[in-house]
Amino acid sequence: MTTPVLALSGVSRSFGPIEVLHGVDITLHPGRVHALIGENGAGKSTTMKILAGYQPASSGVILLDGQPVTLSSMGDAEARGISMIHQEFNLAEQLTVEQNIFLGRELKRGPFLDKPAMQATTRDLLARLDCHAAPDRVVSSLSNSDKQMVEIAKALLRDTRVLVMDEPTAVLTQTETAVLMAQVRVLRDQGTAVLFTSHKLDEVKAIADDLTIMRDGAVVWTGPASDLDEHQMAEAMVGREVSDLYPPKSTTVGEVVLQVSGLSVPGFAEDISFTLRKGEILGIAGLIGSGRTETFEGLAGLRPAKGAVRIKGRPVTIRHPWQALDHGLCYLTEDRKTRGLLLQKGMRDNLTLQALHKFSQVFLNKSAEDAALDQAIADFDIRGSRSVIVGNLSGGNQQKLLFAKTMLSDPDIIVIDEPTRGIDIGTKQQMYGFIRRLAEQGRAIVVISSEMQEVIGLSDRVLVMRRGRIAGELTGDAASEDAIVRLAMGVGQAATPDKEFV
Amino acid sequence: MSDIAKPPRQIQMGVIGPILALVILVAMGAAMNPNFLGWDNITNVLARSAFIGIIAVGMTFVITAGGLDLSVGSMAAFVAGLMILVMNKALPTMGVGVPVVLLGMAVALGAGLVAGLVNGLLITRLGIEAFIVTLGSMGIYRSLVTWLADGGTLSLDFGLRTFYQPVYYGGLFGISWPIIVFAVVVVLGEILMRSTAFGRHCAAIGSNDQVARYSSVRVARVRLLTYVMLGVLVGVATIMYVPRLGSASSATGLLWELEAIAAVIIGGTVLKGGFGRVWGTVIGVLILTLIGNILNLTDFVSPYLNGAIQGAIIVLAVVLQRESKPGH
CATH class of the missing domain: 3.40.50.300 (P-loop containing nucleotide triphosphate hydrolases)
Known part of the structure; x- marks a missing residue:
């Protein structure tokens, strides 16, 4: 050498x-x-x-x-x-x-x-x-x-x-x-x-x-x-055995909580229709640029969108993110550094930002906020000093904090975009466990992911998007990498699937 | 990635800095002139600080939320002119008395509110840069007051002025009204910034408005409210200011916006938003007023150099803030 x-x-x-x-x-x-x-x-x-x-x-x-x-x-x-x-x-x-x-x-x-x-x-x-x-x-x-x-x-x-x-x-x-x-x-x-x-x-x-x-x-x-x-x-x-990366899937799902029909986000997605049930994890797959993120940002009031949305049977209009939250719907961004967290602020201010009304009558109850942070640190295994600014936390801890922040506002329907981007395998496993536990608590969850393994391993059902439309739905064993790639690329059964997938 | 546990030592320097500067100024003043620490001079300094101070408290919220308002000085002049005009018009029917003064106050608060609302709506609804919008409205209000005064001075009716004057010169227990109102605004502002969801939302928006939006914060409404609040506070300051001279002209409130912004920055609020403190702004205002006061009381430096020294202090304050930030 x-x-x-x-x-x-x-x-x-x-x-x-x-x-x-x-x-x-x-x-x-x-x-x-x-x-x-x-x-x-x-x-x-x-x-x-x-x-x-x-x-x-x-x-x-x-x-x-x-x-x-x-x-x-x-x-x-x-x-x-x-x-x-x-x-x-x-x-x-x-x-x-x-x-x-x-x-x-x-x-x-x-x-x-x-x-x-x-x-x-x-x-x-x-x-x-x-x-x-x-x-x-x-x-x-x-x-x-x-x-x-x-x-x-x-x-x-x-x-x-x-x-x-x-x-x-x-x-x-x-x-x-x-x-x-x-x-x-x-x-x-x-x-x-x-x-x-x-x-x-x-x-x-x-x-x-x-x-x-x-x-x-x-x-x-x-x-x-x-x-x-x-x-x-x-x-x-x-430093330990990594066997089951994904938690076991649930067998029971409840009633329909979210019903979307004919949703369109101008320039990005058209005619998106799907339902989501209580206790279910719905995976969204597709190439980058297929309109996955934009569709759900439109649903959450972060982009202009048209279409009929029913939450728990009631028709709702969502034009702003705070309206989405009022209806119990929350979108967790894929971009934790520029859209998810205030990197210059501490953990407490970040944690309670979305659910601040819970800590505020007329004045903010800072001891309740601190207690919530203790709880979040324990629940989500966030490691890092409380006095440090969030920008100095590791990616995995930032993601956990973002997760804890979203959960604090107690949404019933959670859209999680790229839940494990840039985090290590141990933390990934933890995140999957958290997500499954939320579903078991009776929340309805959408997971958007570029990692096909993740979509397949975590979801009860998979929707594949292609060019701003839903190309197909896959359930159970039918949700294979092969099948997803075919739908995402728009190629028939006979064609050889190109592994060009992200 | 593993930059854990940096002790928050740097924050303390940022806290002490402005206070230290104020203490040094007071010590210098006391050493140079024995009258400096006299009751008369202290109340004089505080009363002079009140106008800019009340506006600067509102400016603290605007800047913390990532905004800026250049129009407050000419807005004050316009509100003062409008107030005098309305009071003079109402005088023949209402006569000198409390009602006409209350009317004037209502006009000032209302005009301030509307002016702030217009700024805020243009910024939040049309998405125009705050700098551009308020640069425009600064010119508009300044021009409107010149037009209302026909290029000269709008004067409050003499009898009414005498009746109204106690609002500036009078007070409670020897403390004049402007000081009392300033103190109340500061205390309320400090509580609002530190202990309410509104204050936290301002800091979050100034820090990163995308994060705030994705966190379901009503970004446009919070921003709008900061401008409206600032407009109302300009109205409050004008109510205190009009009885002092009883007139308004195109020179009224000249450069107040810059003094208010300077006070906010000297006090440790970050110019690009994300962090603000009201008590710091108070110290900033006092520092600016004291410089002028000390120059007037001593012969060492010409009072004409007031602006130069203020300017140097502003730059120095920002330099200190930069050094106290965690660097890479």
């Missing part, structure tokens, strides 16, 4: 009195892809930030080409050939591809920008990545995968030897992921050391040469990725 280009040796990191990383060792070799996996809060992000110079280590050594170094800032790390790509892109959305790639290191001819040279270099870089975005396209108009490529091109321009990627595929479709993976292989073959995190273990299995598994701030396993199968990875991450 080659000499390591970058390594951490016995690195610890403390925030105040709390140590979150305990003596982490990790070694990156040139020309190898290294996957870092672990549950949310296991210390992956902190490890990556230390590697990329965003945060200093509290103790331990960072070795670059075998020599101990101090990375004083991300700029310092970049100058030494270490670049990090964040999960949320770090691009100036209103600037063009070329302007973004050269941001901060523009080529000049005299006092003026040398546009032709920059355009040419941009084209070269993107061609290396097999990305065909034009240099003068505005970044905001690009797809997520193209944005990812622009980020990588930016790193390439800076002669990156070590590329650190935080969950690069979390927001990508399956096709986009395949393109990214191909590009990562190209980079690897050119001698770049790549470190990435992912919650998708099949991806890790497919691309990683080396693997490090973290749990509770420490490395629990490290070695060649080929030594473990996906199941063993999951168990090492969680």
